[in-house]
Amino acid sequence: MHNALGGLVGWIVGIISQGGYGGVALLMAIESACLPLPSEVIMPFAGYLVSIGRFNLALVATAGAIGCNIGSAVAYEVGARGGRPFVERWGRYILLDHHELDMVDRLFQRHGAITVLIGRLLPVIRTFIALPAGIARMNRLRFHIYTFIGSWPWCFALAWVGEKLGAHWDNSPALRSTMHGFDGIVLLFLLAGLGYFIVARIRRSRRT
Template identity: 25%
Template sequence: MSGLEHYLLSFIFHYRYIGLFTVLSFGMIGMPVPDEFIMAFSGFQTSVGHMDFMKTLLLASVGSFLGINLSYWIGRRLGIPFLHKIAPFLHMNEKKIKKAEIWFQKYGERLIVIGYFFPGFRHFVAYFSGMSEVDYRRYTVLSGIGALLWTSTFITLGRLLGKHWQEIVPLLHRYLSRGGLILALIIILAYLISTNWNKSKNYQE
């Protein structure tokens, strides 16, 4: 267990619900917080009676929901102009950015719920949802569903695993991190294929 993880677990052990709420809120904005690890520990705490299961689930869901919605508005505030500033580092030109924006507006909503389960990838989805101005009412509903599913999964897992949560959750977190990277690569590949397909189609016409 790293120093950060030990500190966060101690923080949640002492401050319980408000600690969990605070840590997940900042974690969803993008701070280096082992979210799944934190939730599993909290689930374990409910199994020994130190925390109440329903209160834990409620505060975790609200905290992650608040954090990911703040990420949306940060992305929306920064906007596509911010993406233009960092575009040279991403090897993107203005035309590619516009196509990426249109593509995300068309397909990105499908990633909001599932994105929660992949570390790193969930932040990308949140920020880019804001940058591409995905309808906020729709985003609110989907991010709320995702928050509830995500937190209930790991808190329940920690509760069921009991003292064995430290053996299973780090492995699960590692595989989900790799899965997020693979998912991001698949999305980029799908975007490139769809872009080239449309380019070829327009050329033939």
């Protein structure tokens, strides 16, 4: 289990370490294309690199927001060209079930285009909000403007948390020494949570 989670984290770390801002944009594009790659892992690590002087916080947030636009453009086109039947048929392969699709679809129908801006600040919803926008054929320019404006604060906040945690970690040998003993336990719980998340979504997809 340690190796499985370590492999995922190591892959994310490697992409960002080797790709720089482009790596951040790439990973956030994958996340925003409705693939289950959490921004809650991507951006805090980028924030840690801010704490050691590798990145600039504002530029990290901007790279993340640009990645969100790129990935969301893919999801938008899927919705626009395939429509809801296509999403319903193939959504289970990205662990998207009807409940989540109905939720974001209702929000979009009720509140219109502004949902794209607000939805980018909300977990789960932010990942899939581009699909109903594409199905409704929302104006593309407005879609990208709202996506960027909504994504930037999300990326900034997560990177800021990573920066602050990184600064405390590096400046406190006692904290670093204490937490090192809990690494295995933390990894175990993270893997258990990730496994539950994936299994639950697969089961919901099979029921729909």
